[in-house]
Amino acid sequence: MSALSSQRRRRSLAMLAATLSVVAAVPLLGYVGVRAILDSRGGTDALKNNLPVVAFPDTATAALITSNGAGRLTSVTVFVLNPAGIGGSVISVPVSADFGFTDDNRMSLQDAYEQGGLTDTVDALGSLLPLTINFSAELDPQQLDAVLAPYAPFPVQLTSTTAATAGHDEIPAGLRSLDSGQAVQVLTSSPAEGQLEASRRPNVEAIWVGVVSAVGTGHNSADVIAEVAPVSFDDLAAHLFAGTTQTRGLTVQALTPPQNPKNIDVEQLDRSEAVFVFASVCPGAMSPTADGPTFRLIAPPGFDAAVKRTIDKLLFFGGNIVSVDTTAAPQPGTVFYVPDDVLRVDAASTNLILGDFTFGTPTERIDGVDITVVLGTDYLSKAALS
Numbered sequence: 001m002s003a004l005s006s007q008r009r010r011r012s013l014a015m016l017a018a019t020l021s022v023v024a025a026v027p028l029l030g031y032v033g034v035r036a037i038l039d040s041r042g043g044t045d046a047l048k049n050n051l052p053v054v055a056f057p058d059t060a061t062a063a064l065i066t067s068n069g070a071g072r073l074t075s076v077t078v079f080v081l082n083p084a085g086i087g088g089s090v091i092s093v094p095v096s097a098d099f100g101f102t103d104d105n106r107m108s109l110q111d112a113y114e115q116g117g118l119t120d121t122v123d124a125l126g127s128l129l130p131l132t133i134n135f136s137a138e139l140d141p142q143q144l145d146a147v148l149a150p151y152a153p154f155p156v157q158l159t160s161t162t163a164a165t166a167g168h169d170e171i172p173a174g175l176r177s178l179d180s181g182q183a184v185q186v187l188t189s190s191p192a193e194g195q196l197e198a199s200r201r202p203n204v205e206a207i208w209v210g211v212v213s214a215v216g217t218g219h220n221s222a223d224v225i226a227e228v229a230p231v232s233f234d235d236l237a238a239h240l241f242a243g244t245t246q247t248r249g250l251t252v253q254a255l256t257p258p259q260n261p262k263n264i265d266v267e268q269l270d271r272s273e274a275v276f277v278f279a280s281v282c283p284g285a286m287s288p289t290a291d292g293p294t295f296r297l298i299a300p301p302g303f304d305a306a307v308k309r310t311i312d313k314l315l316f317f318g319g320n321i322v323s324v325d326t327t328a329a330p331q332p333g334t335v336f337y338v339p340d341d342v343l344r345v346d347a348a349s350t351n352l353i354l355g356d357f358t359f360g361t362p363t364e365r366i367d368g369v370d371i372t373v374v375l376g377t378d379y380l381s382k383a384a385l386s
Contacts (some may be wrong), residue, residue, distance in 0.1 A: 037197050049341055055367040056284035056323065057083030060229065061124050062135040062236045065113070065143060067189050073113035073121065075187045075204050077242050078129070080282045085226030086218060087243025089281045090208045094252045096197040099124045103259050108266040110197075128269055130320070131278050131285045137233040141184050147237055149180040151219055154210030159202040162186050196265050198252075205249040211241075218243040245351045253337050272311040276304070279324040286368075288320035293343060293370035296323035299380060306383035308373065309335035313353045322368055334376040337362040343370055355379040 062079040073095045080089040093109070100107035117137040127135065139147065146299035148154075156178050162171040168185045171178070178186070186207050190302060191199050221242040230236035252267035260266060279286055279297075288294055295314055299307050304326060311321050334357035350362040355378065366372065 001343075012305045017068045019096055020227040021082050027308040029210060030245065030349040051362060053365050053367055054073060058229070059083055059088075059130060059284045060097075060134050060236055060239075061282060061285050062137070063125055063133050064233070064237075065118060065121055065136070065138045066184075066188050067138070068115065068188050069141075071114060072190055074189060076109055076125065077208065078123065078125075078133070079236060080285070081236055081239055082243065082277075083284075085229070085246050086221060086224060086239050086242070088243060090212060090247040091277060092201075092205050092208055092238070092247070092249040092283075093125065093128070094201055094250060094267060094269070095195065095251070096249075096265050096267045097128055097252055098177050098255070098266045103261060106255070106260055106262060106264055106266045108264070113380045116180065129274055129278060130287055130289050132287050134285075135230070135233040135236055140378070141181075141188055144187065145180045147234075148183050148211065151214045151241060152180040152183070153177045154180075154183055155208040155216050155374035156183075156186075156206045158186070158206055160190045160199060161191065161199075162189050162203065165189075178207075180208065187303045198241060198267070201249065212245045212247045214240045214323070215245050231369065248277065249275065255299040268269050272308050272315060274307050275311050276320050276324055277314065278327070283323035286320075286322040288322060290315075290318045291321050292318035292320060294320045294322045295374060296325070296366055296369045296372040298328045298364060298372065300328050300377065301326055303318075303375070303380040303384060306380040307375065309383050315352070323366075328374065330377050331374065332376050332378050335360040335374040337372040337374070338370070340370065347371065354380065 021249055039079065060081040064077045064079065065073060066075045068074050076093040078091045078093060080091065082088040095109045097109055098106050099109065109121055109124055112120045118136060122136045154177070156176050158171065158173045160174055161173050162185055164170040165185055168181060171182055171185065186203050188198060192196055219241055220238070224239050224242040226239070230239050251270040251273050253270060254268065255268055257263070287301055297307060297310060306328060307324065314321060336347055336353060336357055338347055338358045338360045354373070357376070360374070361374070
């Protein structure tokens, strides 16, 4: 059995422990009641079978990795294409993110790269993120330069100095306008002597902020046919930067000495945030990892923290969140839409973690979604303070 396979077997238990504090106040009766919904996957009913079925739009994804040329992973970035076929999201994943999931087996994405290059890095990424990666690429400096050059120069706010490399001078901290070669220099650099990966993470994220800013509403869109799905990493990248693109990095949390006894450069990914981000931009690419039902969460703007806390709770109880929509009109009460009568009966037990709610009458069944929850402001306001 490979190391990565063994780590995946431990993931569920470790993630359970990681989110334990979120629901520590839920009484045992509530736990038993909530587990009822998450364990009830069987059964069918006439309503469910007669509803029209709709599917999430396809959202192609790709993973881009870079290294310093000496066997050290320097950046991992996920590209997500908009359903419209152009534009999308650029999400930076910390290379120090842990995929070992237990105190005595901490391993970062950098360790995965050291073990098996691109293949093991993408495999480890699949352990961290609940989504399907369609394409992947490891680009050397020349190849990455070719991808970025059409959009240069890039306005970038660097928080630390990037060391000089062959053919490139040192890049001081501060607001800079970088050409594509300098952007590659930042993405493929290593931390300064004695520094951890966290010290250069803001610079990596800043590069993508600069790229997105330079792309604006899209470049070379005439060369891209939005209706034709990408067939390679290069093809997806061309589609992505042919339209408006957004970017952000994922959050990691420092581990305590008992959690990281070997004191290696590794941090814990904020799991609920990662689910929130990807379920928002690519629900069609989400891959459930738990045995429980799949949820679609709908909320009005301004309650991201409360929605994230709700994700924490549902993940703890074995649920899968495959879609998050935070653009809905506000309403005071929470409403459940459950096409399956078996789940509908058991869903009544979840009021101990989601508050009081009513059942709405579903008019459609979303492929891959068992329960749609429209979160009310009464619940969200309390969840934001808890």
